[in-house]
Amino acid sequence: MGTRLAVLCSVADQGVSALTNIVVLVVAARLSSAAGFSVFSLLYTVFAVLLGLFVAYVGQALVLERGEPAAVREACRSAVAFTAWASAAIGAVMAAVLFLVPGGTAHGLAVLGLVLPVVLVQDGMRYCFSTLRLPHCALAADLVRLAAAVPALAVQPPGSGPERLIAVWGLSALPALAVSAALLAPRLRGAASDPRRLLRRGHLGRRFVVEFAVGNASSQLAVIGLGLFASPLAVGALRGVTTLFGPMNVLFNASTGFGPPILNRYPTAARKVRATVVLAIALSAVAAAWAAVLIALPDRLGRELLGDTWAASSALLPATGSQYAAIALGTCALLTLRVLRPRATLPIQVVFSLLSVAAMLTGYALGGVLGAAWGLCLGSACKAVAAWLRIAVVRRSPEPAGAEAGEPDAAGDRDDVTRSGQG
Numbered sequence: 001m002g003t004r005l006a007v008l009c010s011v012a013d014q015g016v017s018a019l020t021n022i023v024v025l026v027v028a029a030r031l032s033s034a035a036g037f038s039v040f041s042l043l044y045t046v047f048a049v050l051l052g053l054f055v056a057y058v059g060q061a062l063v064l065e066r067g068e069p070a071a072v073r074e075a076c077r078s079a080v081a082f083t084a085w086a087s088a089a090i091g092a093v094m095a096a097v098l099f100l101v102p103g104g105t106a107h108g109l110a111v112l113g114l115v116l117p118v119v120l121v122q123d124g125m126r127y128c129f130s131t132l133r134l135p136h137c138a139l140a141a142d143l144v145r146l147a148a149a150v151p152a153l154a155v156q157p158p159g160s161g162p163e164r165l166i167a168v169w170g171l172s173a174l175p176a177l178a179v180s181a182a183l184l185a186p187r188l189r190g191a192a193s194d195p196r197r198l199l200r201r202g203h204l205g206r207r208f209v210v211e212f213a214v215g216n217a218s219s220q221l222a223v224i225g226l227g228l229f230a231s232p233l234a235v236g237a238l239r240g241v242t243t244l245f246g247p248m249n250v251l252f253n254a255s256t257g258f259g260p261p262i263l264n265r266y267p268t269a270a271r272k273v274r275a276t277v278v279l280a281i282a283l284s285a286v287a288a289a290w291a292a293v294l295i296a297l298p299d300r301l302g303r304e305l306l307g308d309t310w311a312a313s314s315a316l317l318p319a320t321g322s323q324y325a326a327i328a329l330g331t332c333a334l335l336t337l338r339v340l341r342p343r344a345t346l347p348i349q350v351v352f353s354l355l356s357v358a359a360m361l362t363g364y365a366l367g368g369v370l371g372a373a374w375g376l377c378l379g380s381a382c383k384a385v386a387a388w389l390r391i392a393v394v395r396r397s398p399e400p401a402g403a404e405a406g407e408p409d410a411a412g413d414r415d416d417v418t419r420s421g422q423g
Helices: 003-031 034-062 069-098 104-131 135-154 162-171 174-188 195-199 205-229 232-244 246-263 269-295 299-314 317-340 342-396 411-419
Strands: none
Touching (some): 003 034, 003 135, 003 162, 034 069, 034 104, 034 205, 034 299, 069 104, 069 174, 069 195, 104 135, 104 162, 104 174, 104 246, 135 174, 205 342, 232 246, 232 299, 232 317, 232 342, 246 317, 269 317, 269 342, 317 342
């Protein structure tokens, strides 16, 4: 598949995935009571964190695979097997423990544990398609996911509880899982499988999990922590406005997860950087345009989307729209570093993600929930500037001795990663 067609399929795939996520949340909000949607949102946030951890540990390391086709196919098969076993183990523990805990939230988390292997394995196969340069297969599976999930939720009766909605949402991934397996099996037939390779020393996923923890999960936990001393309206407003920008979150995650195989088609570092600069401008423009659409949205339509939460969330749209434009610039910078020198991203993520949390809390202390939103914007802008400055330094400096772009630069780690097919 040519580069342009691969980019087109990847963008279309992420558009379908974004549409699925936002429609699922909107349908759940319309079916649920305010209290029920709060629980469903919490369950969906827990799933988002778990998904992010698996994407960081398995998917983002997988898409950096280079080398002989047999080694790449073995890495893909091992990644699917690892995801299946690990998600089944985590889901079983969640279900067994939380079913014994009273309360709707605990029971909802238990149900999430039961469907966790289905949704995580189906999503994990998308990274296999990206690594094998078959984004059209990922697109086909996600179209099936959209066609199954939205109608399945839409036919549920009004007032359905969060446990029922999360179960229907999870089981609706089974058709997409079947399609993904049918498309992937012929490509991996005969390849060896060694899930233990993902547990070896030097696996890049360990670093990427730390990046996710401080870069993504920290902001989620900060919002949750804000609820300890702020009004529930503040947390609901931040969560509501973030939900409206859900499609952008999916595009950003997709750029990091699916961008490396496409960028590696460019032969030089200069061409890779030029490609990501264009991507950064495009994504930032999309974020600004999406924010403008939401700001211009009539209150009647806004209440249709978020109900009573719209009044508080709409006031945050300028700040959050500016934040997402800055996130677009930072995401593309981190993608560039991920391809040129993967180990250069961790310090940036740690320092500036913690700075964003501090800025959010400081902003809330100075200006309430609107100040918190502008604090998050400031933190994202600082991270973007730091990442692009780091790219300038990396381009001027030589690669570490004995390491190629995209490989670990520590000798011991490099040996382990090379044996596992990475680099």
